[in-house]
Amino acid sequence: MQVQIKNSYIPDIMEFLYNLSLKGKQSRHRTRFIKMLQEKWKQVGEEERELIKEFAGVDEKGEPNRNDQGNYAVEDVEGFKHQQEELLNENFVIDGGDHHGMLKTVKEVVLNFEEEVSGNTAVIYDYLCEAFENEEKGAEE
Secondary structure, three states: OEEEEEHHHHHHHHHHHHOOOOOHHHHHHHHHHHHHHHHHHHHHHHHHHHHHHHHHOEOOOOOEOEOOOOOEOOOOHHHHHHHHHHHHHOEEEEEOHHHHHHHHHHHHHHHOOOOOOOHHHHHHHHHHHHHHHHHHHHHHO
16 A cells, blocks of 8 residues: 655645544544654755755855845745745655555545535545545556
């Protein structure tokens, strides 16, 4: 079992899962899944900060240079945005292995979710369903 989640969706997926009322094993596995997402999101943030340093340069304290308005002094804004977009569009791949049971439980929770959703929550729910359904298609091939 393998699930792929685009980096840009991680914060909203964490919030969606965090707000589900679950008990027992479902709650434990959801919490483990969220912790994995949190670790990945932290890594993405660190990589984004390195991109900022690369495109803005650093001051004597090793912090990214800022302009007079207090914003990062990125010289090549287009180049930075391209690199940032690539980072956010990368997939976080969670392989089964030791995580197989957790992924199976979270998949069941998501695919059996029957509450009404709208707006961004509906978009995130649909994305998460597709991520788990694509896992099924990949397993069949």
